[in-house]
Amino acid sequence: MTTTHTRPETPAPVSDLGTHEVTNQVPPRPDGDLLDADPALTEALDREGGDRAALERLAAVVGTAAHREHARAANTHEPELRTHDRTGHRIDEVGFHPSWHELMRVSVEHGLGAAPWASAPGTGAHLTRAAGFYLTSQVEQGHLCPISMTYAAVPALRHAPELAAAYEPGLTARSYAPGLAVPAGKAGLLAGMSMTEKQGGSDVRSGTTVAAPQPDGSYRLTGHKWFTSAPMNDLFLTLAQAPGGLTCLVLPRVLPDGTRNAIRLQRLKDKLGNRSNASSEIEYTGAVGWRIGDEGRGVRTIIEMVSMTRLDCVLGAAGTQRAAVVEAAHHAAHRSAFGARLIEAPLMREVLAELAAETEAATVLAMRLAGAVDRGETALLRLALPVSKYLVCKRTSAVVAEALECLGGNGYVEESDLPRLYREAPLNSIWEGAGNVTALDALRAITREPDAVDALLTEIDLAAGRDPRLDATTAALRTELAAPQERRARRLAELAALALQGSLLVRHAPAAVAETFLTTRLDTGGPLRTAGTRPGGGTGSTVDAVLERATTAAGGF
Template identity: 80%
Template sequence: MRPQPDSLTTPAGPPPGTDLGTHAVLNQVPPRADGDLLSADPALLEAVAREGGDADALHALAAVVGTERWREHARLANLHEPVLRTHDRYGHRIDEVEFHPSWHELMRTSVEYGLAAAPWRAAPGSGAHLARAAGFYLTSQVEQGHLCPISMTYASVPALRHAPDLAAAYEPGLTAQLYAPGLGDPASKAGLLAGMSMTEKQGGSDVRSGTTVASPQPDGSYRLTGHKWFTSAPMNDLFLTLAQAPGGLTCLVLPRVLPDGTRNAIRLQRLKDKLGNRSNASSELEYDGAIGWRVGDEGRGVATIIEMVSMTRLDCVLGSAATTRAAVTEAAHHVAHRSAFGRRLADQPLMQSVLADVAAESEAATMLALRLAAAVDRGETALLRLGLPVAKYLVCKRTPALVAEALECLGGNGYVEDGPLPRLYREAPLNSIWEGSGNVTALDSLRAVAREPGAVDAVLAEVDAAVGVDPRFDRTVAALRSELAAPEERRARRLAELAALCLQGSLLIRHAPDTVTSTFLDARLGDGGPFRTAGTRPGSHAAVVLERATPHA
């Protein structure tokens, strides 16, 4: 890859000229100040304190990622996209991906701050997963692409624990807070990253239709042959994959470098040209007799890897909540400093109503995401079994509409690539697709209702804690109970949406300021159902809610 200009390494010059010689330019929005992420997100700090998280660690991370320098790393990592090199200059097959230095800086910081698999090293109930979730959410507001390999690494540990010998070999590197890019035997590297390789051309989410074959070898390993359509983070050290073994669909782990120091036969065919998430290399690959080791029993591949999917779904919820929050922060900063028709935008009632509506839903998403992260710490598996898919369904699906509303607050400036809103808009649909699109997660919610009554009881217990306070919420809970009493496939989306709305409403009623709660309940649970666009149920607290979401640093 040719050297690229990098403003992070260019010597600082004189400030840009503001005197155009023809007229004075006024009414321009100033750059955001360093350290303003937490000032614009009280819901995050309140949730961390309420759930017993480490606020000091979060402030330390915010001091790094909430800066103009970090926003510039995000811009550069997405501008200078990864490049696939299948062969070296001599024609040798190398299958490597090159990244801009800003990508590596983003990765290094996220790993060192424990956003990968470090929580699995902590004692159960220590709050490590909540702390990690808060950091992941905070960092996602600045750059989302590099958090894909971070998320895969986090999610790999519970799946690997189905093979204690493999977990013993790889878990120390996966949980280490050390970023160690480059090829090497995973058993000897101090820091490891893991990826996931499940879907194939003919199946997509229907992973049982995969045709990749895993042939057992005398030494206990397997030889894999097949084509994978989407492989997350192909530069990582390990891949958890699904293949057809003699006993059925099976989960296996494949290292990029084998114990003898040779490259495994994992061929990167191409990188996906995605709508967004441009900094991250998503790939299509071939296993050409690649060597792997079984994780869990033959024929139990889905059951084994589903634990990994559950953890990545949590990160999808966190990432979408963060994407919405980032868009709200940009819009709130803009309207606080921009005037039109003789008044500051933030003082105009219609603008207040629109942004307050979006900000209130952003708080609801944040609170639900962190509540689920705390459930991981507490071992509340029943709540997670139904709460995760319904949260992923609603929070991730709402993100594109909310980001679009925030973008529109900037007018034409929001549509120009100089600012972050276009990247956020391209990023917005992603988490609704990854780890199960809307129908997949809605149907998974239905399976949880049908097969695990404890999951329904856990969600209803969370919801019922707020019943009797607000009639709008109570009506929604009654509608949810009606759906749960007679679940059916064609109504699976309605059930998932109602369950997520009730979880959000319960958290807001119990823990959020009345101004935020009232705004959310008016907009999302009001008489006649929610309207389709923001600001159509103007409340009396819009100015207060908007001020709460405005950066103050």
């Protein structure tokens, strides 16, 4: 079911306040088509093979002021933990605002959960879903955490065919069915992931949770988990120490006999951002689970889930960048200072053009990775995914900060939505492996999987000889690849991601976008330079072309 939100007409606010008249204030952004306003996205869809009609239906909803209001409400009215009912019985539930449920409903019904895994290969289902995730990320990211984990759970579950057969139909369904019930009886299911513990964090092999095998083939889990997002999901993939070593298991919230599993919610995390989403600490007190994959192979099993959530980190970061740039562009188009509109100021145009070019690079790279999932390009993804996650997610905080600054003091006020984006910006860089973790994962791929290196360089070399700055970056990358070192893992990851972005833009983006990106990201100084400081600045025509392309959603300039 698809719902198009409409708003009743309301009288215009009073602008003559008696003491003064309200002027030079930026009007609210109207309803808009986030898909058609984003040529970088639509061109990537055509190139990679996505379902434009499906995305148009989603865009008609998420681009509305009503959907943005749901985003604000879900973050204002945060989830509430209820450990016990009024009579003192343990219930371990989390209550959410109705706007959270509306956000979830729209995303599930439009196939942003695990629906692509039920589609036939070659249909572009993963790309279409990725583009929808990117569009929705521009509005609200908290609810996309359970959406992402649901998508990512399927490839891991397939290591246990019987469990996949039981859970996959519900996970791939386009029905949002909140509430606790036996999974087999629900119209739709959501999955979560529970790996880290107090003493280990990213070092999941140091986990102490114990999984004791039972005569019926199940396991009983006892231990704690330090970070479990979306604790009201229907089932969780978790890691625990079985007799054969660290093992991946699936735990449903409600057992087949209708009783609650022994998963105790201890508290909700008080996070910097992502406020709409409930992240929790939990205890397993003899919780029942079933093994996925062999004992002792837990990390190898669950890493497939982590790979897919890392893709969503890239998509979410690119969407956050895009949202911030659109807000800054909208403000600059309508606000005047010192006798002229902000967008007429050459320095403002320079900053916005640079942010727009970097955002397009993030978008094009994210869509290329999603297309690789559809085509089964596992060798490319093994290395391209961690390096992309490293750079795109890390750069998002800087992009959002610059965009916020374009609004001045107004950008520091919650009503502008930029503070929420700013708090959200570091999230994707931290989750699913922070900078060092992803850089070191790329290093492992380089040293252990030469096919991954070959696939990455083959992709980059499709633009060889087209631009000397790109060629120089690729040469520097090859130098690092020839003698990889742990202490230089971040440099290697950054060079690889920049070369990928540069290659994709040189091949597929307008010359003005590629030139702006290559000048500001690949010339000497690179990503450490602040926005608007490229040597000589951009030519007027180049800046004009980039801004015209990037700011359709802001009403143009």
